[in-house]
Amino acid sequence: MxxxxxxxxxxxxSIICLGTMTYGEQNTESEAHEQLDYAVxxxxxxxxxxxxxxxxxxxxxxxxxxKIIGTWLAKRKDREKIYVATKVAGPGMEYxxxxxxxxxxxxxxxxxxxxxRLQTDYIxxxxxxxxxxxxxxxxxxxxxxxDEMGVPIEETLEAMTDLVKSGRVRYIGISNETPWGxxxxxxxxxxxxxxxxxxxxxxxxxxNRIYEVGLAEISQHENVxxxxxxxxxxxxxxxxxxxxxxxxxxxxxFGDWFTRYSNEECLRAVEKYLKIADKYNLSLTHLALAFVNxxxxxxxxxxxxxxxxxxxxxxxxVNIEIxxxxxxxxxxxxxxxxxxxx
Numbered sequence: 001m002x003x004x005x006x007x008x009x010x011x012x013x014s015i016i017c018l019g020t021m022t023y024g025e026q027n028t029e030s031e032a033h034e035q036l037d038y039a040v041x042x043x044x045x046x047x048x049x050x051x052x053x054x055x056x057x058x059x060x061x062x063x064x065x066x067k068i069i070g071t072w073l074a075k076r077k078d079r080e081k082i083y084v085a086t087k088v089a090g091p092g093m094e095y096x097x098x099x100x101x102x103x104x105x106x107x108x109x110x111x112x113x114x115x116x117r118l119q120t121d122y123i124x125x126x127x128x129x130x131x132x133x134x135x136x137x138x139x140x141x142x143x144x145x146x147d148e149m150g151v152p153i154e155e156t157l158e159a160m161t162d163l164v165k166s167g168r169v170r171y172i173g174i175s176n177e178t179p180w181g182x183x184x185x186x187x188x189x190x191x192x193x194x195x196x197x198x199x200x201x202x203x204x205x206x207x208n209r210i211y212e213v214g215l216a217e218i219s220q221h222e223n224v225x226x227x228x229x230x231x232x233x234x235x236x237x238x239x240x241x242x243x244x245x246x247x248x249x250x251x252x253x254f255g256d257w258f259t260r261y262s263n264e265e266c267l268r269a270v271e272k273y274l275k276i277a278d279k280y281n282l283s284l285t286h287l288a289l290a291f292v293n294x295x296x297x298x299x300x301x302x303x304x305x306x307x308x309x310x311x312x313x314x315x316x317x318v319n320i321e322i323x324x325x326x327x328x329x330x331x332x333x334x335x336x337x338x339x340x341x342x
Contacts, residue, residue: 001014001015001016001042001043001044001315001318002014002015002293002318003015003045004225004298004299004300005299006083006125006171006198006199006225006299007198007199007223007224007225007299008196008198008223009170009171009198011083011124011171013045013046013083013299013300014043014044014045014046014300015293015298015300015301015318016039016044016293016300016301016303016314016315016317016318017044017046017047017048017085017227017300017301017302017303018035018036018039018044018046018047018048018302018303018304019048019229019302019303019304020032020047020048020049020053020065020068020069020304021049021050021053021054021055021065021304022054022055022304022305022306023049023053023054023064023065023068023069024053024054024061024064024065024067024068025054025055025056025061025064026054026306027306029068029071032068032069032072033068033071033072034308035305035308035311036069036072037072038308038311038312039311039315040082042315044315045081045082045083046083046085046300047069047082047083047084047085048085048086048201048227048229048302049065049066049069049084049085049086049087050065050066050086050087050089050127050129051063051066051086051087051088051089051096051110051113051114051129052087052089052093052096052129053065053066057093059095062093062095062096063113063117066086066114066117066118067117069084069117069118070117070118070119070120071119073118073119073120074119079120083124083125084118084120084123084124084125085123085124085125085126085127085173085227086114086118086123086125086126086127087126087127087128087129087175087201088100088102088106088107088110088111088114088126088127088128088129089110089129089130090102090128090129090130090131090132090176091132091150096110097109097110101132101150101151102128102131102132102150102151102155102156102159103151103155103156103159104155104158104159104162107156107159107160107163108159108162108163111123111126111163111168111169112168115168121168122167122168122169122170123168123169123170124170124171125169125170125171125172125173125198125199126160126163126169126171126172126173127172127173127174127175127199127201128156128160128173128174128175128177129175129176130175130176131176131177131178131181132149132150132151132152132153132156133146133148133149133150133181134146134148135178135181136178137176137177137178138176139260139341139342141342153181153184153185153188154188154192157185157188157189157192157194157195158192158194160172160194160195161194161195164195171198171199172195172196172197172198173197173198173199173200173201173227174197174199174200174201175200175201175202175227176201176202177200177202177215178214178215179214179215179218182197182200182215182218182222182224183218185197186218186222186224197224198223198224198225199224199225199226199227199299200215200219200224200225200226200227201226201227201228201229201302202215202226202227202228202229203228203229203230203341204226204228204229204230204231204292204295204298205228205230205231205232205233205237205288205292205341206233206237206269206273206287206288206291206330206333206334207233207236207237207261207266207269207270207339207340207341208230208233208339208340208341208342209334209338209339210339210342211226211228211297215297216297219297220296220297225297225298225299225300226295226297226298226299227298227299227300227302228292228295228298228300228301228302229302230261231288231289231292231301231302231303232285232288232289232303232314233261233266233270233288233341234261235261236261236262236266236267236270236341237270237273237284237285237288238283238284238285238288239270239274239277239283239284239285241262241267241270242267242270242271242274260341260342261341263340263341265337265340266340266341268337268340269333269337269340270284272333272337273287273288273330273333276326276329276330276333279329280323280326282320283313285313285314285317286313286316286317286320287320287326287330289301289303289314289317289320290317290320290321290322291322291330293317293318293320294321294322301317303315303317
């Protein structure tokens with residue numbers, strides 16, 4: 001396994017992070033524990049979850065993923081070697097605390113509930129899952145002017161800072177953020193002597209390289225690492241959904257949440273990337289994950305699997321090198337069909 005420094009910390013985290021949103025929905029507790037055991041045995045030390053998981057989000061499965069991770073952690077003696085990342089939900093989850101928000105009251109309650117489910121007394125990385133304000137995330141395109149900010153970023157950051165001071169959280173991060181939002185977190189931290197974010201968790205894959213446009217520069221100059229999610233475009237970049245209808249694919253499980261990965265432009269791009277993988281005698285999965293693994297602004301690549309076979313292939317991507325010739329071929333496809341799944 002390869003490791004990178006978690007920005008502005010003394011933690012070395014595995015370049016592959018184990019995503020867990022299938023636990024409690026597509027994976028049983030025993031299957032999840034098997035995945036976790038295998039991942040740690042193969043050098044993964046970063047596990048990502050969220051209070052709203054399992055996915056797709058439902059009231060009856062909310063928090064179940066954290067509970068499953070908690071029963072696994074409770075059986076182990078090496079908590080200090082395992083870095084647990086979880087997230088507090090932004091607005092819109094009506095069954096969470098009577099309507100989730102990012103104010104102090106909600107954040108304090110959310111972290112305490114997560115700690116109980118995880119059966120631990122601290123969280124290594126606590127992240128804001130999505131912004132309070134109206135903005136472009138989860139594939140939303142265009143831009144609409146809005147003065148609706150909701151809970152100010154300063155209040156959210158103050159709450160997160162208090163969590164670090166209390167010892168319940170070690171480091172903080174954001175997710176599904178824009179360059180403006182990321183800059184506000186950084187500037188407020190500097191101006192008000194609050195806790196500084198160390199990561200941003202945003203989508204990044206061969207089908208969505210928007211992070212490169214503005215946020216990659218922030219990653220470089222402000223030392224805020226990317227935790228890349230959906231590196232396989234919800235399975236599209238495995239190639240297994242080519243010539244299949246959406247109803248026959250895993251994407252159908254997620255309703256309208258992730259339809260951006262199943263449009264015609266995505267399918268055409270996947271076919272072209274598959275040809276590149278074939279050219280270099282690689283699986284499309286390995287090509288797609290290795291591309292993300294080797295980007296300099298990526299701290300860790302969040303993979304997810306429903307089977308042990310998938311998990312093993314995903315982890316093995318750390319051994320794949322992306323050559324200059326491969327990158328030229330990839331960029332040629334990207335130039336002709338940029339970001340079909342924003």
